[in-house]
Amino acid sequence: MRNHYLKRVSLKNVELTEGFWKQQLDKISQVTARDILEKFENDHEEGIMKNFEWVVEGKTGEHVGPPWYDGLIYEVIRGISDIISQNYDETLDLKIEEYTKKISAAQNIDPDGYINTYTTLICPNNKWGENGGSLIWQHDIYNIGCLVEAGVHYYLATGKINLLSCSIKAAMGMVNVMGEHPKKNIVPAHSLPEEALVKLYYLFEDDEMLYSQMKEAYNLEIDHNQFLDLATFWMNNRGVHHNRTSYPPYMGEYAQDHCKVEDQCEAVGHAVRASLMYTGLTSVGMAQNNEKFLKASHKIWNNVEKTKLHISGGIGAIHNEERFGFQYELPNNAYLETCAGVGLAFWAGELNLAYEDSKFMDVFERAMYNNILPGLSVDGTHYFYENPLISEGDIERWSWHSCPCCPPMYLKFMAALPTFIYTYKKDEIVLNLHMNSKAKIILSEHQIVVEQKDGNIPWSGNSTVVVTTEHPEVFTLSIRKPEWAKEYKVIIDNEAIETEEVSGFIKISRQWNGETKIRLELSMPVTKIEAHPYVSADTGKVALQRGPILYCFEEVDNPQGVDSVLSTEELEVFEKDIYGTVPCLKTSFVDGSEVVAIPYYLWNNRGKGKMNVWIRQDEKIGSQERREENTSFAAHSLGQMAEYEDMNEWENILYREWKNPNQ
């Protein structure tokens, strides 16, 4: 049924070649991945893997880290698998082998293939949160979901089935327990396992040899449809609390369990759980060709995109319970967890497979540059959990955290990034992300090579797309027109061609033969952005953007302060050295003092200090501090909303280019 939908290119067939993102990925393989491993291995002195050893030893009463630590190390394995899939690294591979032995040994203690070290060590009577446990706290299903992902990615990277066998045993353990009566109504309290089981299903669907391989090596009889069935059961039983045996039986908005998925129309609750739930909903929806699921996902997406998305692509405005706020509740001191940005990007990528609309990848790109990327320091070893758009000077990236979920999530996102650049189906190749890269894609059994080169994203919108076919091939190349590129040119053979635009994609349909070079010129003006009038946190303020890059004012560049009123003078682009030369912006406050804005993702790399993204443009607006009061419920009602003449102009728009009301 997948043929309706776009497909991703596997990591074996796509790579970043040079430039901004290649450098980021190199830093992550060379520095960050090793930093994360080292910090986990020395975490709480004992190190994260001690939990697995303790399970083997039969010890109880102690556990290193919170209950989701198993999941975090599996996430790291998944990320590293993706890295070594592209650039094999024996040290990293041996590390996974070592971990796999410990995981496998711990799993073998339980005849059901169950593995969650926290539950086994701390509350063995509460498996799956039953008998009055707390699935929300214990993370049993979530952790196994991460193990499934790890096994699948490690297998895809190396062809090794050792960790995959652990994934399958654990997944089968869930299949045996959960499902329609007489099995139990237990659903994940933290999403991710849904998408993981769909991946496991596809793995067998695509690779018939794998059955016999698993049978031979591990004596595992696998019916892979059961994995998809369980993921579907989970989706069908959100909001169905009858006979739920895990605790708490009603998990509410917090875990997107407040009503049936098809009745969900608003993004609510814990933003990481939510974004991963919606990702899984889309995956299961496509795998089952279930319109009900896909429509719900799309509806919730629109709710986020039009009312709950910060300008940085961050989601989850509220600190308490790390959750979504109400519509238009977009305070600048918001939570905006790095992990939630990753979840949002995954969800966008999945919806783009189902619906092929540039709006999804626009948000993906926004989150990637401005909510995820800031999560890592220039040195590659310091991390943000929260990504607010204002700082009083008290926020810093940490070296390590008591809940270090963001580093693994960052790692797995960056390592998977190449797979989001291109998608394809029968007669179409889609270029979703503009970055220097190369992909080999099979259309109708013939290989097509698509390459983006000579681009300087995110600093310039010009690049060359080279399409190479061995034989003449007829298909459509769809190139995403980013929302920030108000104008663009497509030049083939030195000639600007007329193109059709469908759902934000520039369509080039032709017979391709040999090598075709397409010169792409995307305009990248500096713009002042204003937010919907209902976003009272941003009334009378603007944010600065150029291409996909959001800018901010940092105290180190602006000792006179970062919360004054901007003049209407032009914004000048100039080069500045912030660990390498980057385009920055220069303008002035109304008092005439010069101000400098730098890319938001680079902030807090030059010491602590105040920072501000939304800067006052209207002198009548009070300073930030006063405005942030009561944001929780008073978001829209403090009487400071300007009188807009025509609200129709704002229909379905959350942000737009600032219009000077005095012109």
Next chain:
Amino acid sequence: MRNHYLKRVSLKNVELTEGFWKQQLDKISQVTARDILEKFENDHEEGIMKNFEWVVEGKTGEHVGPPWYDGLIYEVIRGISDIISQNYDETLDLKIEEYTKKISAAQNIDPDGYINTYTTLICPNNKWGENGGSLIWQHDIYNIGCLVEAGVHYYLATGKINLLSCSIKAAMGMVNVMGEHPKKNIVPAHSLPEEALVKLYYLFEDDEMLYSQMKEAYNLEIDHNQFLDLATFWMNNRGVHHNRTSYPPYMGEYAQDHCKVEDQCEAVGHAVRASLMYTGLTSVGMAQNNEKFLKASHKIWNNVEKTKLHISGGIGAIHNEERFGFQYELPNNAYLETCAGVGLAFWAGELNLAYEDSKFMDVFERAMYNNILPGLSVDGTHYFYENPLISEGDIERWSWHSCPCCPPMYLKFMAALPTFIYTYKKDEIVLNLHMNSKAKIILSEHQIVVEQKDGNIPWSGNSTVVVTTEHPEVFTLSIRKPEWAKEYKVIIDNEAIETEEVSGFIKISRQWNGETKIRLELSMPVTKIEAHPYVSADTGKVALQRGPILYCFEEVDNPQGVDSVLSTEELEVFEKDIYGTVPCLKTSFVDGSEVVAIPYYLWNNRGKGKMNVWIRQDEKIGSQERREENTSFAAHSLGQMAEYEDMNEWENILYREWKNPNQ
């Protein structure tokens, strides 16, 4: 349709006569009501009534207190109306007259009868939370609901229709705006107006003269069915966000707007909003004979009673958003707002009308003695907002608060208390609450007088019920058997009679003639209570109770500490002077030191200090501090849950008498 259901006795026909509750009510009329008026009148220097004056003056940009201040003063009027209904007091009546003039003048500014001083003064474009306002913050509908209550109660107390005319105009203003298409889908963001409109509907249903009176005096054409229709619309449109024009359109669990009422099965969100929503749901359910509404209310009730009710009758465990926790999430440092206790009691009273089951009034009584009553100090001028079951010594009643919602809610509860004592229908009189009181009830057009006398509730379970009829009458007297009375005797003419017990009510069916004296003896042993094993906050602990009174350990009586381990010695009842003599309890800790427990409602009347309700009985359990960590999600999973042999014993029970596992 009301004939299916029990009815309350109006305040004109029922009164407290002497003893514990009469003293409380006297204190409230003589001290607390005046204290509240004075504090509101001097609040924020300008005083609460300034808002109405400013509206008349056309001033904008300033408002005294938060947006729900209109509602609070209306609540005070309602409470005082109930007080003067029983004991007329000219000073208080003149105060209401004075307020009514100001309210009426402010209302007359708006041709639609709309009145919400906050919105008019601060954000006039956001009436009803439209145009990007925040109904959750503004409280437009809630405030008008309180005005409706105030007008109805003042009319019932005095026969005056001046304030009632304001109520009706405001209600008609809502009727004109909200409802089925082409009217607008706007529902209350804070419940209460639902029940208020049902009351207004009944007022006209029961009093045909009122139409012409309102027409003559105010030229108001009233179709009172519209009030019930709007309340019903509101109930039907919870969770229906399509075309919702108020902001935020989706108000979620916070305001019980996450799904349709008939799909709601779990108590969630803001506990005061929730309890008032469920009260209104029950009222509308009875008025419309709507089984769907009544069943939903009953289902949610069971969820609360079996999994979310603190031993004190408090609800709303979580400080953030003042909301319900998950099932069995009952931390001792819980929020348990006084107002939520009042809401719960109102809901219980309403469900008791529909279902006549002692379980409702058991909870009513529990909340009244142990969650509401503690809200007021012995001196009658200091108030608790939160009523946690443990204190580190930092909690004190305040003289006034930036959100002084509890004093008015306390006042209106206490003033309305007499109406909950007795209920009746065609051939039955129900005695719900045991307290010295007298009611005149008309059954089949004949007056019956029921009196409780010589009782010493809550300290003794013995009292006399006197039934007096003018003529021989056949009906059933149903006397609630409190859950704390394990044994009881009913003695008529010096003879213990056999009685039938139905749904927790002792049924005495006979022909009553002249005066019949019933001697009632309810046992009142001291008991140690234990909580369901899933309530990890109380693992290995007990709470002490005697009759309806919950006890606590206060530092002033126990300088050696209040968080030690109790011995299994007998609990001795002794008299102690705490602003009057009250029965207290004496026993010992395992170290042999003597410990004293006092009624919980009396705590913090002798200075600041530590306090504890749930005291360790099992030496293996760690001290309180350690246990409170991570209560939010780890409620049930810290591995400290004792191994219970038979969980079936706990089916449908949240609390039970402690069983010594060593016996």
